[in-house]
Amino acid sequence: MKIGVIAYRGGNVRSICSALESLGVELLYTAEWEQLRGCAGLIFPGVGAALPAVQDLQRTCLWEKLPTWDRPFLGVCLGMQLLGKESEEGPAPGLGVFSYAVRPFREAPRVIHMGWNAVSPLMQDPLWYGIESPFYVYFVHGYRADVMDCTIAEAVYGERFSAAVRRENFWGVQFHPEKSGEVGFKVLQNFLSICKSYQP
Amino acid sequence: MLAKRIIPCLDVHEGRVVKGIHFQGLREMGDPLSLGLRYEELGADELVYLDISASVEGRKTFLTAVERIASRLRIPFTVGGGVREVADIRALLEAGADKVSLNTAAILRPLLIEEGAALFGRQCIVLAIDVQKEAPALYRVYSHGGRIATDWEVVLWCKEGINRGAGEILLTAIGQDGTRSGFDVQLIRSITSWAKVPVIASGGAGALHHFLEVFREGGADAALAAGLFHEGVLTPYEVKLYLHQYQIPVRL
Secondary structure, eight states: OEEEEEOOTTOOOHHHHHHHHHTTOEEEEESOHHHHTTOSEEEEOOOSOHHHHHHHHHHSTHHHHGGGOOSOEEEETHHHHTTSSEETTTTEEOOOSSOOEEEEOSSOSSSSEEEEEEEEESSOOGGGTTOOSSEEEEEEESEEEOOOTTEEEEEESSSEEEEEEEETTEEEESSOGGGSHHHHHHHHHHHHHHHHHOOO | OBOOEEEEEEEEETTEEEEEETTEEEEEEEOHHHHHHHHHHTTOSOEEEEEOOOSHHHHHHHHHHHHHHHHHOOSOEEEESSOOSHHHHHHHHHTTOSEEEEOHHHHHOTHHHHHHHHHHOGGGEEEEEEEEEEETTEEEEEETTTTEEEEEEHHHHHHHHHHHTOOEEEEEETTTTTTOSOOOHHHHHHHHTTOSSOEEEESOOOSHHHHHHHHHTTOOSEEEESHHHHTTSOOHHHHHHHHHHTTOOOOO
C-alpha cells in the first residue's frame, strides 16, 4: 500500500516517515499532486509556522486540490490546524475542510503546550481502535482549535481544545503520534488500516 | 492535565554513551540508540543526548548517531553539547533531533538564541544553564561545562534567554550534580515561580522523594537524571509510579 506524505517547506518529517516505514508501508514524499493522487491515503505533517507553510502550498496546485481528496487524509499538528477555516498565527487562511478557527492558548500556564497530556475520545472512531481511554500522547504547539462538532477527542491545557477532529475522510490530530511511544504508533497503525479498507 | 516528565540524560563521547565525572575515567556504556530504546521501554518521557566529544570526527559521529536515533526512537529527544552556530542547530534538527540545547555559545553570543528561535521556532530551542550557589541567595551562571564563572546571575540570565526566544530551560545545579543528595529546590523555584516556559530540573537526583520535592516544592515541569538511571538504581517507570501515588500527573 502506498501512502503519500505531503512535502512542503518547514516540515521536519524524518520521524513520521520512519514511523510509517517501520509499519510496512511504501511512502511517497512529494508535492506533486499527480503522484499523490495514486496513493491510498495522505499524511499532512506539520512542524513550523502556519504562514510560510500556507504560502508554500499556495505556490503549487495543492492548496486547491487537497480539499477535494476523497480517500483517507490525516493532518498532524500544524497539518491539522491548516485544515481549519483560518489561523491567528500569521494570520493565515486554512484549507477550510473544517470550520474551526485556530488561536493561541489564553488560559494556559505556559506559552507553548509541550509534553505528554491526557486525551479523552469524545466519539468512537476507528482511529482509537484498541486504545484505552484516556491516553497520553506528546504535544508541541502554541495554537489550538476549539472543541466543535467535528471534535473526536479533547484535551485540557488551561482550557479545553480539540486533540483530534474528523469529517468524513478527513482526520486531524493535534498531537505527534510519531513521538508518542506505543500509543502513537497504534494511532498511525489504525490510520493505515482505515486506508486499507476505505470505501468512499 | 499535562504530565510531569522524567528524562534520562546520556553523555556521548565519539559516538558511544559514556559515564564519568568531569571527563575523568570515562567508562563506555554502549550504543546511544540501543540505550535510548531501552529507556523508552523503561518509561522515559523524553531523552537528552549531550555530545562531549572534543574532536571534529567525534562531532560527525554524533550527527550520524542522531540520525539513527531519530529513525527508531518513538519519544522526543533533545541534543546538545558543542552547539556553536545556527548551522550546528540546523544540522542537528535536520538529522532528526526534536530540540537543541544551547549553553556556552548562548552566553558568548546571546543573539544565537534569537536566530535559532526565529529560524526553527522557539519550541526547539532549549537554554541549558549550569549554576553554582555562591551565597544563600546568589546563584551564578557558569560556562564551558561548569568551569568558567560568568557575570550572570541565574534569574537575570533566564529572563534574558526567554526574552530572546528560549522555549525551555534546562537548569543544572553544579554543586548537586553527581551527589545524589537531592535537587536544589530553591534554585528551581526561583525560575519556575515566574517563567512562562517549561523548566527541567537537573543535578542531585538520588532517591524517589527527591523527584516529589522538585515537582511539588520546586514547581519543575520535568526532572533529569543520569547516573541514577544508568546504574539501574531506579527506572523512569518506578519514579513515575511513585509520583502517581502522590497525585503528581505522570504518563504511566
